[in-house]
Amino acid sequence: MKEKTLLSSKDLERKTTRIVHEILEDNNDNNDIAIVGIKTRGEYLGRRIVEEINTIEKKEIPFGTLDITLYRDDLRNNLALPELKETNIPFNVENKTIILVDDVLFTGRTIRAAIDAVMDFGRPANIKLAVLVDRGLRELPIQADYIGLSIETVSSQKIKVFLKEKDKKDKVVLLYNNGI
């Protein structure tokens, strides 16, 4: 497969900062927002977002992490199951605006599962979605509210997100076959 860089480390930082400012602009009374990162890379992005918000606003926005394995719809559909990771929502979600954070938005199935998981913790006022890359090809009626980069792809292509916290560098690349 060939490789093309979509976002460099600097681009990735700027995209994240723009998402942060859009979140603040949308929620100027930001007393009730909370950030929830979807494991694994959404957790790292979410943590970056919440830290930037906290620096700008000089407050402590609640932050949680979600592992959606138990909510996936593929246990009945013969697809390999990843290992379980820990979910940690250390705040009350009732009446909050929950901003879910993930690295790539693709079929929408992960987000469907994440919405179900959040609902099991209570009844938030809103659930919004922030993603670094929206690659299209949705299988469910789901859309993101905050998007770093929108790109049209075909399903044979792959998007790989590298984040310092796990992969030693910040970078987003597109992997594709000859021709497409």
Place this chain on the structure above:
Amino acid sequence: MEFKRKNIISIAELSADEILHILDTASSMKEVTSRNMKKVPTLKGITVVNLFFEPSTRTRSSFEIAEKRLSADILNFTSSQSSVVKGESLSDTAKNLESMGASIIVIRHPMSGAPWVLARETSASIINAGDGRHEHPSQSLLDLFTIRQVKGKIENLNVLIVGDILNSRVARSNINGLLKLGAKVKLVGPGSLVPDYFEQPGVKIFYNLEKALEDVDVIIMLRVQKERKSLEYFPSIREYSRFYGLTGENLKIAKNDVTIMHPGPINRGVEMTSEVADDSRSVILEQVTNGIAVRMAMLYLTASWRSNNL
């Protein structure tokens, strides 16, 4: 790591890595059980049968809650109210349950080896909830989980198992599990109930409780099993509890931060005094709570094997 087992029948067949994988999965399940809404949709549409040929309250209800928390459909089947009384064989019972769409069968049986027979005869996944004097893997896994939670590790701990080792499937599973995870095991009880053949590398046998208690990090008390004729092996319950009962007094010999465990149900005043059972170092009720998370993990991992391989 992918879990590569269709059935969970014994600790003896599991590797140390597989045991740790089950314990790690159970940690995530414990988070689910601590939520206000303690249910996840993971096993929706999957039928689990609880096939119990022996009386059991704790293990059966623990499996049932675990199944409910994972949203499975449940069928409870106890020998006293079933076709078994009419003379049906174990394999016929199993085949019938399979025809009803059972994917996972949790079995408790008074005969050692019954889960193996079932695993051979059906395509359902088998989870052993205790077979005769052979093994009780879910109890052992919850004991290991609890020890790891309290002590932070299992390796190099001194663990003492007290009582009717001979008739105990809990002891057999725990000896296997503890040795695999690197603990040192001591066994103590009347000579008639602690046969020599349990001695092996890593296992030491004692007949004197006070001596055995020295330098111990964890004590696992076993129940005097009246239904398995424990009583025929010693003169009287009173004598047994005088020599092998845990009291506030002999407990002082063990390490200060010793952890006290018991698979339940406790015979207060026989295996231990009420003072010991209610001591702050006793984690008997924590074991019951952890049992649900561990059984959720066993069900989840077996179901995920089925989803990957069938």
